[in-house]
Amino acid sequence: MTKDNGTISKQKFMEELRRYQKGSVTRRHFLGVTGLGMATAVLGTAIPGLRPRPAFAAGDIGDRVILATWPNYHDEMNFEAFTEATGAHVQVNVFGSNEEMLAKLQAGGSGWDVFVPTNYTITTYVGEDLIIPLDTSKLPNYDAGSFEQRFSDAGSVDGQLYAVPKNWGTTGFAVNTSKLDGAPTPTTWKEFWDLTMEGYSGRTMVHDYQLTTIGNALKYFGYSFNSVDEKELADAEKLLLDAKPHLFAISSDYQPPMRNGDAWMTMCWTGDGKQMNVDMPEIAYVLGAEGGELWSDYYAIPKGAPHMDAAYALIDFLLNPEVNAKEVLAHGYPSADARTNALLPKELLEDPILYPAADLLNALEFGAAATLTDPNRAELLARFKSA
Amino acid sequence: MTERGRKALLLAPAGIWLLVMLALPLLVVFVFSFGERGAAGGYVPAFTLEQYANLPARWTAFKNTLILAPLGTIAALVIAYPLAYFLAVRCSPKWRTSLLILVIVPFWTSILIRSYAWIFILGGRGLPALLESIGIDDIRLINTPFAVLVGIVYGYLPLMVFPIFVSLDKLDKRLLEASADLGSTPWRTFRQVTLPLSVPGIATGCMLVFILLMGEFLIPAILGGGKVFFVGNALVDLFLQSRNWAYGSAVAMTLVVVMLVTVSIYMKFISRLGGQRQDVSLM
Amino acid sequence: MRLYAICVYLFLYIPIGIIALFSFNAGRHASQFMGFSTQWYGKALNNPFVMDALETSLLAAFITACLASTLGTMAAIALQGVKGWLRTLFDAMIYIAIMIPGIVIGIATLIALVTVFGWLNPLLASLWPDGANPPQLSMGMPTLVAAHTMFTMALVIIIVRARLSGMDRALMEASADLFATPWGTFRQVTLPLIAPAILAGFLLSFTFSFDDFIIAFFVAGSETTLPIYIFSSIRRGVTPEINAIGTMVMGASLLLLVAAQLLLRRGASKSNN
Numbered sequence: 039m040t041k042d043n044g045t046i047s048k049q050k051f052m053e054e055l056r057r058y059q060k061g062s063v064t065r066r067h068f069l070g071v072t073g074l075g076m077a078t079a080v081l082g083t084a085i086p087g088l089r090p091r092p093a094f095a096a097g098d099i100g101d102r103v104i105l106a107t108w109p110n111y112h113d114e115m116n117f118e119a120f121t122e123a124t125g126a127h128v129q130v131n132v133f134g135s136n137e138e139m140l141a142k143l144q145a146g147g148s149g150w151d152v153f154v155p156t157n158y159t160i161t162t163y164v165g166e167d168l169i170i171p172l173d174t175s176k177l178p179n180y181d182a183g184s185f186e187q188r189f190s191d192a193g194s195v196d197g198q199l200y201a202v203p204k205n206w207g208t209t210g211f212a213v214n215t216s217k218l219d220g221a222p223t224p225t226t227w228k229e230f231w232d233l234t235m236e237g238y239s240g241r242t243m244v245h246d247y248q249l250t251t252i253g254n255a256l257k258y259f260g261y262s263f264n265s266v267d268e269k270e271l272a273d274a275e276k277l278l279l280d281a282k283p284h285l286f287a288i289s290s291d292y293q294p295p296m297r298n299g300d301a302w303m304t305m306c307w308t309g310d311g312k313q314m315n316v317d318m319p320e321i322a323y324v325l326g327a328e329g330g331e332l333w334s335d336y337y338a339i340p341k342g343a344p345h346m347d348a349a350y351a352l353i354d355f356l357l358n359p360e361v362n363a364k365e366v367l368a369h370g371y372p373s374a375d376a377r378t379n380a381l382l383p384k385e386l387l388e389d390p391i392l393y394p395a396a397d398l399l400n401a402l403e404f405g406a407a408a409t410l411t412d413p414n415r416a417e418l419l420a421r422f423k424s425a
Numbered sequence: 426m427t428e429r430g431r432k433a434l435l436l437a438p439a440g441i442w443l444l445v446m447l448a449l450p451l452l453v454v455f456v457f458s459f460g461e462r463g464a465a466g467g468y469v470p471a472f473t474l475e476q477y478a479n480l481p482a483r484w485t486a487f488k489n490t491l492i493l494a495p496l497g498t499i500a501a502l503v504i505a506y507p508l509a510y511f512l513a514v515r516c517s518p519k520w521r522t523s524l525l526i527l528v529i530v531p532f533w534t535s536i537l538i539r540s541y542a543w544i545f546i547l548g549g550r551g552l553p554a555l556l557e558s559i560g561i562d563d564i565r566l567i568n569t570p571f572a573v574l575v576g577i578v579y580g581y582l583p584l585m586v587f588p589i590f591v592s593l594d595k596l597d598k599r600l601l602e603a604s605a606d607l608g609s610t611p612w613r614t615f616r617q618v619t620l621p622l623s624v625p626g627i628a629t630g631c632m633l634v635f636i637l638l639m640g641e642f643l644i645p646a647i648l649g650g651g652k653v654f655f656v657g658n659a660l661v662d663l664f665l666q667s668r669n670w671a672y673g674s675a676v677a678m679t680l681v682v683v684m685l686v687t688v689s690i691y692m693k694f695i696s697r698l699g700g701q702r703q704d705v706s707l708m
Numbered sequence: 709m710r711l712y713a714i715c716v717y718l719f720l721y722i723p724i725g726i727i728a729l730f731s732f733n734a735g736r737h738a739s740q741f742m743g744f745s746t747q748w749y750g751k752a753l754n755n756p757f758v759m760d761a762l763e764t765s766l767l768a769a770f771i772t773a774c775l776a777s778t779l780g781t782m783a784a785i786a787l788q789g790v791k792g793w794l795r796t797l798f799d800a801m802i803y804i805a806i807m808i809p810g811i812v813i814g815i816a817t818l819i820a821l822v823t824v825f826g827w828l829n830p831l832l833a834s835l836w837p838d839g840a841n842p843p844q845l846s847m848g849m850p851t852l853v854a855a856h857t858m859f860t861m862a863l864v865i866i867i868v869r870a871r872l873s874g875m876d877r878a879l880m881e882a883s884a885d886l887f888a889t890p891w892g893t894f895r896q897v898t899l900p901l902i903a904p905a906i907l908a909g910f911l912l913s914f915t916f917s918f919d920d921f922i923i924a925f926f927v928a929g930s931e932t933t934l935p936i937y938i939f940s941s942i943r944r945g946v947t948p949e950i951n952a953i954g955t956m957v958m959g960a961s962l963l964l965l966v967a968a969q970l971l972l973r974r975g976a977s978k979s980n981n
Contacts, residue, residue, distance in 0.1 A: 104930060109943050127756050129932065132943045137666045144467045144668060146822040147847030149930015162465045240565055246651050247666060287568050287650030291943050300549040300567060342846075344930060411465045416667030417482070423662065424485045424654040431890065435786035436798075439779045439861060443801040446858035450816035451804075453823065468819075504716060511713045524713075526965050531720050533961040534727065535919060537938050538954040541946050542723035582720065640809020643921065657811050664815050677812045684807050 099126050103348035106131045106139060106153035108335070109291060110310055111205075113368035120355050126348045134290040135247030136410065143168045143340055150340050151349035154204055157192035157334045158249075158405035164195045169338045172199050176350040179357040181377065189334040189374035192404075201336035202357065205371035207308035208394060208402060209250050209331040212292075214302040216320040217241070227257040227326035231281055233303065239284040241302035243295065246288045248419035249405050250305055250331055251278070257328045263402075264409045271418055278422045288423055296321065312370030312391045323391045325398045332402035334374065451681075457674035466668025476675035483676055486659040487683070493570065493655070494638035497577035498631050504578060505585035505630065510619070512586075513593035514601070525590065528583050540576050540647040547572050547648070568650030576644040581637060585630040592626025593619070628695040632688065639684050656680050724958070731951035748952040758953060761937035768849060768924075768933060769917040772856040776913040777906050779857070780864025785898065787865070788872060805862035814926035817855050821847065821927070847929030855927045856920065860913035864906070871905035872898075 103126045117128040131150070133139050136159045142148045144166065155163060163169045174180055182190070185203050193201035211230050215223050217238070224233055234242040244251045253263040255274040265271065286301045295301035296314055306314075311323030337353045339346070355361060359377040366373050366382060372392045373379060379387060386392065409415065461471040512524055531539065545551055547566040556564050566572055596619065604614040642657030651658075656676065663673030731749070735742030752758050787798060825845040836842035875898075883897040884890070921935035928936065934953070941950055 129757050130940070131932075132940050134943065135666065137668065140466065141665045141668045144465075145664075145818055145926075146826075147818070147929040149847070166465055166467075282652070285650075285652065287652060289651050294946070295548070298548060298550055413462060413667070413669070416466075416669065420659070420662055420667055421482065423651060424483060424489075424659055432786045432790065435782040436790075436794075439783035439865070440798065442779065442854075442858055442861060443798075443805065446817065446854050447801055447805050447808075447813070449824075450813065450820040451808075453820040454812070454816045457819065504719075507709070507712050508716045511709050515709055516713075522969065526969070527717065528720070530958065530962055530965070531724055532915070532919075534724065534954045534958045535921075535935050535938050537921065537935060537942060538727055538946075538950060539723055541942060541950075542726045545726060546723065579719070579723070582716075636807055636809075640811050642811055657809060660811050660815065670819070673815070677815065681804075681808060681812060684809070685804070688807060 099124055099348040099351050100345045101125060102127045102129060103151045103345050103352045104129045104131065104149055105352065106133060106142075106148070106150045108133060108154060108307075110293065110313060111154070111369050111371070113365050115368075116356070116361050116364055119361070120352060123355070124348070124351055126345070126351070128352065135245070136249070137247050137416075140168075140410075148340060149344060151343040151345045152337055152339060152352055154335050155201060155338055156405065157336070158407050158410050160192055160201055160336065160338070161195055161407045162411060163338070164200055168341055169200050170341050170343075172202065172339065173350070174199065177202065177354045177357065179354045179359075181375075184376045186374040186376070192334060193336050193338075201338040202353065203374050204335040204337050204356075205309070205366070205369075206332070206334040206374050207371045207392075208325055208399075209254070209305065209307055209333065210311065210323055210325040211254075212296060212304050212306035212311045212314055212321050212323050214296065214299075214318075214320055215322050217302045223322050223324065225324060225327050227254050227328050227330065230303070230326065231255070231258050231277060234281050235284045238302050241286050241300075242281075242284065243287045243289060243292045243301050243304035244281075244285060245290045245305050246423070247290065248415045249409060251288075251422075252415055252418060253405070253409070254305060254326065254330055255281075257326055257330055260328055263329060263331055264406045266408060266412045266415065268414070271414060275418050275422065278418075279425055282422065282425055307371075308392060309369045309371035312389070315391060316370070325394050325402070327398070327401065329401035329403060332399070332404055334404075335371075454674045454677055457671055458678045460671040460674075462669045462671050466670075468670040468674075471671075476672045477679075479672060480675065480679060483656070483659050486654050486656045487679075489654055490639060490641075490656045491683075493573065493577070493653075494635055494641075497574055497581070497638050498635045500574060501578045501581050501585045501634050502627065502631060505582055506589055506623075506627070509586045509589035509593055509626070513590050513596070514598070514619075528586050532583050536580055536643060537647070539579065540644055543572070543576055543579065543648055547575070567648065568652055570649070570653050572648040573645050573653045576648040577638060577641070580644060581634045584633045584637070588629035588633070589623055589626040592623045592629075596622050624695070624698065632691065635691075636684065636688065639680070639687075727951045728955045731948050731955045733948045733951075736947060748948040749956070752949050752952045752956070755949070757932065757937060758934075758949075761932045761934045762953075762957075764849070764931050765918055765934040768852050768856065768931075769914045771853050772860055772917040773910045773914040775853070775857045776860035776864050777910040780861040780909060781868050781902070781906050783861070784865045784868035784872060785894070787869065802862045802865055805859055806866070810859075810920065810922040813855065813859070814923040817851070817923070818847070818926040821851055847927055849928075849931050852924055852928045852931060852933070855923050856913075856917040859923075860909075860916055863912055863916075864909035867909045867912070868902055868905045871902045875901055 105128055107130060109132050112130065117130070121127050133142075136156050139153060139155065140159060140162065143150075143153075143163070155169075160169075174182075180202050182199075189206040190203045193199060193203060211224075211227075213224060213233075219237075221237075224230055230242075244254075252271070252274055255277045256263060256265050256270060258277055259270065259273050261267070261270040261273070265274075286295065292301065292304040292306065293310055293314060296304055297318065306323060308323070311321075314321045315323055337356065339349045339353070343349050356365065357375075359375060359381055362373055362375060362378040363381040366378065367386070370392065373382075457468055458476055459472050459474070461469045461473060461475070463469045508528075512521060512528075516524060544567060547553075549567075552566060553564045556562075600618055600622075601614055604618050605611070609617070640657050641655055642661050645653045645655045645658055646661075660673055660677055660680070663669050663676060730741065732744050732746060733741050734745035734747070783798070787795065790798075825847075828845055829842075832845070833842040880893060880897060883893045919935065920933075921939060924931075924933045924936055925939070932940075934957070938950055938953070941947070
């Protein structure tokens with residue numbers, strides 16, 4: 039404690055106590071100013087319950103921080119630990135797509151402190167002046183060198199750091215193999231769409247955003263996941279419209295229906311595939327052999343974040359390798375941070391769902407910024423949904 | 426203070442509120458509907474009729490809404506009317522208030538949670554499983570227009586029951602007795618006395634439900650699995666996914682115009698039917 | 709007939725029953741019942757975000773209901789006997805306010821306010837003395853209440869006006885002669901007569917604001933109302949915690965209704981004696 043721990047007047051003590059009770063100063067400030075810090079530190083060695091909790095960030099970061107993120111993407115216990123350490127509660131807002139996040143930020147007044155954009159969106163956020171450059175001095179746990187580069191380089195635009203890596207993953211499909219009647223598990227996007235229109239009719243789900251739904255339809259024909267070519271998109275549209283009557287739902291919240299057996303197959307992100315596979319081994323996670331999406335998510339701070347200090351504190355907390363390792367164990371999305379991986383059990387690092395074989399991985403593509411903002415793809419998906 | 430000044434003072438807050446919070450936003454949407462989509466989405470000022478020319482691309486959404494909204498209204502009416510009749514005419518007054526309250530109580534739980542309860546009921550482990558145990562196989566209910574219809578009727582039933590109840594309650598019971606004394610069959614009494622007198626309630630209930638259904642988006646989103654698309658869903662999609670604000674504004678303006686036209690026609694029709702020149706009151 | 713009524717009540721209450729049943733589920737997933745437990749009630753009550761959201765919703769609904777019933781009643785009374793363009797303008801705005809889908813007004817309000825704030829904020833900053841932090845206008849509780857009040861005020865105007873139009877004009881003229889001041893007339897004659905309509909308007913406004921999701925979703929900024937919280941949580945799969953919240957809110961409102969009913973009955977029997 040750097041504060042002067044000398045005695046203070048009785049009156050001043052009462053004032054400080056009131057401020058502390060009202061919550062306008064943190065416990066640490068109170069203890070420091072009143073000199074009680076020393077006393078409790080001494081007492082603390084005898085009575086463990088009295089030991090001051092390690093304050094995470096110096097100073098008062100407020101009582102809350104608002105995080106916009108994806109479904110099933112965090113370990114709730116970590117948030118509780120963050121609250122313990124800093125006094126700030128983490129409010130989690132869950133989104134279904136990057137398009138939705140972008141729309142909310144473009145409209146303004148989102149109130150978010152931290153959000154989790156995917157690689158292909160960051161240049162757009164920078165271009166639209168919606169996020170702020172990160173001050174790495176406030177992120178002591180961020181070590182650029184420990185991240186695998188292909189999963190961290192999208193965080194910098196023109197040499198300026200705007201976002202730090204969270205997790206990476208793939209977009210494949212999850213399939214309930216118990217409904218296959220002994221047929222082999224499908225391994226390609228072609229089989230995914232064919233099965234949708236035949237044996238799994240009425241049982242398949244696709245995402246409700248354009249990037250992966252159109253991208254994986256393009257893969258049926260072997261086109262690029264990121265294609266914006268008119269003719270190729272027309273082919274994909276025809277496939278989607280043919281498949282639509284056979285779909286169970288168009289939704290990115292696919293875990294509940296997959297778990298209760300209403301849906302048998304769905305487009306799926308790594309961690310969700312892992313989470314379902316752990317609880318129900320008959321649900322397999324498959325990467326289409328033709329390719330598909332490889333992605334990397336980041337933490338970023340939107341411009342005008344109302345609790346800026348808490349935002350930095352939360353990101354830094356989640357970048358802590360020990361915290362991050364707990365996150366990975368909870369949600370099943372791989373981390374690109376070597377320090378985190380060093381803490382993970384060997385079985386997890388060899389898990390084929392998290393770390394697919396090289397030939398499958400090499401076929402994947404990162405989503406492109408142009409794919410996200412392409413008006414024709416957006417309009418195509420809207421036609422598909424309203425058809 | 427003069428009478429005029431007093432009136433102005435009483436009217437000003439409401440008037441200013443409506444101008445700022447209603448007229449201004451509508452004006453902005455109107456202006457936006459002639460603009461263009463920005464490169465990364467959003468809005469770029471322009472003057473073009475392109476967005477309106479593009480409206481046919483959302484024809485299916487309008488068609489779904491214009492089919493399912495009246496259908497849902499009629500379904501709610503068919504289910505609500507006998508209940509309102511029972512409550513107003515047949516039920517003993519002792520129970521009436523409590524039973525009426527029971528109609529509103531479900532309204533106090535979020536429509537979101539109630540709709541999710543229907544996911545469970547209509548999902549594979551709910552009703553279809555029950556049907557299967559009695560030998561009706563392979564029924565799929567969830568994520569169909571039927572599921573949306575059930576959700577609609579469920580969500581809006583109280584709004585239909587109440588106005589009909591009020592109009593039936595006002596009805597002089599002696600009229601019914603007189604009609605029966607004159608040798609009229611119950612059905613004839615109903616058709617010639619009760620039904621015509623409850624027209625205002627029916628009109629109000631239908632209008633309330635219809636108006637709300639035209640802008641509905643939650644129930645189709647939750648119970649339709651993203652496959653049953655209303656104009657409301659198209660709007661959410663345009664503003665929150667494709668971020669085409671200009672086009673979204675044009676669709677919103679069109680929806681407002683379609684509603685104003687349908688509702689005015691409906692009001693004309695009802696007031697003629699009721700044989701009164703008085704406009705139908707919303708409440 | 710009675711059988712039919714029972715069927716409709718079953719239709720209304722089976723989903724509610726399921727919500728309540730699963731709120732006592734020991735397991736985490738909402739689709740399988742794994743034994744009885746009340747832990748989710750404790751979890752919900754101890755969850756600061758649930759409590760915050762509930763507080764936000766109650767506060768917004770209360771302010772909305774107060775504003776809407778006051779301003780709406782004022783306007784309804786003043787509108788009596790007003791003719792010409794002012795009447796047309798008001799009638800048009802009231803009907804459009806009621807007819808316009810929530811989703812349209814939510815989006816429109818957001819866009820309009822963000823645009824206006826974008827102009828006003830630099831202006832405020834330039835007017836503010838140096839050194840002091842100028843206020844930043846942004847979306848939040850005030851905008852939420854403003855949007856909800858706009859719609860519910862229109863409802864109140866219509867309800868109160870319907871009641872006023874059924875009133876005897878002669879009564880008011882007589883009272884004007886007796887009391888001389890307009891305020892006296894209002895307090896002694898008009899107010900008691902329209903009180904039920906104002907109360908109905910207040911309750912409707914409160915309910916609407918408390919349950920609204922779509923307008924709040926767009927205009928509430930960083931404020932989280934209970935429906936917004938529920939919507940966000942549901943995306944992660946419905947947990948029994950959500951069911952517990954729903955059951956508690958419904959239970960509380962049922963209790964309030966019953967209490968109000970009992971009070972009214974007692975009041976009625978007293979005045980009969």
